[in-house]
Amino acid sequence: RAMRSRERWLELRDTAGVWVEECGSLHLARADDEDAVLREFADRAPAAGVAGTYLTAAETLKRFPVANADGLRGALY
Secondary structure: OHHHHHHHHHHHHHHHOOOOOOOOOOEEEOOHHHHHHHHHHHHHHHHHOOOOOEEEHHHHHHHOOOOOOOOOOEEEO
């Protein structure tokens, strides 16, 4: 759904001439199961043609200092 939603926004940009910033997103994990899903996605994403980088909690806070560090396990960027 996320990928289709992205496609639709880009289609809207092209047909209606609206502004759409392609800047990515940051998904934070605070529980072990969430962290496992983000790691798995980052591992499998390239084969699907999707960019995704797993960041440890320390890497996340270094790159995005406004992220809430409380209970942070990692992130997908």
